[in-house]
Amino acid sequence: MNKNIAIVGATGAVGTLVRELLVERNFPYGEIRFLASEKSAGKELEFDGxxxxxxxxxxxxxxxxxxxxxxxxxxxxxxxxxxxxxAGAVVVDESAAHRMLPEVPLVVPEVNPGAIAEHQGIIASPNCSTTQMVLAMKPIHDVSPIRRVVVTTYQATSGAGVQGSADLENGTRAALEEAEWEGGVFQHPIAFNVIPQIGSVQENGYTSEEMKMVLETRKIFADDAIEVCPTCVRVPVRNCHSESILLETDHPITPQQAREVFAAAPGIQVMDDPGDGIYPMPLNCDDLDDVFVGRIRRDLSCKNSLAFWCVSDNLRKGAATNAVQIAELLASSEFSKCRSSN
Ligand SMILES: NC(=O)c1ccc[n+]([C@@H]2O[C@H](COP(=O)([O-])OP(=O)(O)OC[C@H]3O[C@@H](n4cnc5c(N)ncnc54)[C@H](OP(=O)(O)O)[C@@H]3O)[C@@H](O)[C@H]2O)c1
Structure with a gap:
């Protein structure tokens, strides 16, 4: 049954991709409505011809x-x-506004699709850095429960929306031309720099982005015992977040076992032949929906832990694709708690 869809923030970095994905994935839509602020109201946007x-x-x-x-x-x-x-709609929300509310399911369809059934009108999509990490954690967690995660992120400027992408381009141009540049959404110039702060610094010394990775991971796995030590870093990359991840598990998992469970998991692709220079990077994962893993190796300092590198398109799986997948599940008969139209 077709669903009437509103895309709120249809002009933004994520909203633009949501529009494209509904068409690309043949979403069963009826009426389509694009909503935004006064700045964009009245603009005409192409959709499905x-x-x-x-x-x-x-x-x-x-x-x-x-x-x-x-x-x-x-x-x-x-x-x-x-x-x-x-008004009777179910909201699939990409923002952080509702993610940690107990009555709001926080969903990555490959990890905890069943949580959707508990919604009371709002379903949240996680932070982009959390989404790719939990997706990579899931098949390992199923084989040997994960006790601790140490993660460092290398986050692209598109993670800060349309303005973040513009800052990388304008700031780089200004730096190359040695011109004055007033700066934009980041705390420091992002061109030719890395910034070890995303979000506001909390009392415990972690940033708000880092605490999202801690709290959202526990909520998605419904396991408050999982320890997460994150460091989130903004890098001058246009699109795709990279993460260096170390997982400490109950029982040791060999790199070969990990490669096999990653390869069999939905939404994950293994790119792991470092001797030949084959591993995921922002440039070879851009505009793709999967989460890519490589550099899979034993942690030399701890027999129960595994190290790997993980890259994913933050605008796709980290945001728009994940939300559209949730909407697809809502539209399917299994979760058709929302109003239906013909
Ligand atoms: N970028 C990512 O990788 C990513 C990943 C996961 C989650 N998210 C989350 O997704 C959300 C959107 O991110 P984004 O990167 O797409 O940001 P963005 O490019 O800045 O887009 C923001 C959108 O919100 C609209 N908007 C802003 N103020 C509004 C208002 N007062 N009334 C109505 N619409 C308004 C804007 O419309 P106008 O054009 O009219 O201003 C625009 O369409 C954020 O909560 C972000 O944290 C982003």
Whole structure:
């Protein structure tokens, strides 16, 4: 049965890809509505061979909508979700606004699809760095429970939206031309630099982005005993987040065993022949939906732990693809708790 869809934040980095994915994946849509701020209301955007006018996000914008896919800043998500739920829509939200609320399932379809059934109108999609990490953790966790994760991220500028991408390009141009540049969304110039801070610094010394990786991982696995020690770093890469991950498990897992379970897992591709220079990188994982793993090796300092490198397109699996997959499950008969149209 077709669903009436609203894309909230349809003009942003994630919203743009959600529009493309609905067509690319043949999503069973009925009516389609694009919502954004006053800045974009009235703009015409191409969708599935026709033009659709962007409408202003307002309390009545969700009349007749079945599923609203939200890709807006947190404060905007907090404001619009009650309007959508009141109108009878189910919200699939990419922002951090609702992720840790107990009544809101936090879902990666390859990891915890069953959580969708518990929704009360809102389903959250995790932070992009969490999504690729938990997807890579899942097949290992199934073989030998994970006790501890040490992760360092190398996060692309597109993770900070349209403005983040513009900052990399404008800042790089200004640096090469030795021109003045006022700076943008990052705390420091990102061109020719790496910034070991994403989000605000908390009392415990970790950043808000790092604490998302700790808390969201535990919620997705429904296991508060999993210890996570993250360091999140912004790097001058256009798109795709990379992560150096070390997993400490109950029983030792050999690199060969890990390669086999990764290869058999949905949503994961193994690229692991470092002697021939074969491993995932932002440039060979860009615009792809899977999570890529490589450099799989034993931790020389601990027999129960495994080290590997993991790359994924933060705009696709880290955001838009994950949300559209959740919407697909909602639209399927299995989870058809939302209103249906013909
Ligand atoms: N980028 C990623 O890799 C990524 C990954 C996972 C999750 N997320 C999350 O996804 C959300 C969107 O991120 P993004 O990267 O797509 O950001 P973005 O490129 O800055 O886009 C933001 C979108 O929100 C809309 N918006 C802003 N203020 C609004 C308002 N007052 N009323 C209505 N619409 C408004 C913007 O519309 P206008 O064009 O009208 O301003 C735009 O469409 C954020 O919560 C982010 O944390 C992002």
């Amino acid at each position: 026709r033009m659709v006018t962007v409408e202003l996000l307002c309390p009545t914008a969700f009349d007749g909508i079945d599923i609203a896919i939200g890709s807006t800043p947190d404060d905007v998500a907090r404001e619009f979700t009650p309007w959508a739920v009141q």
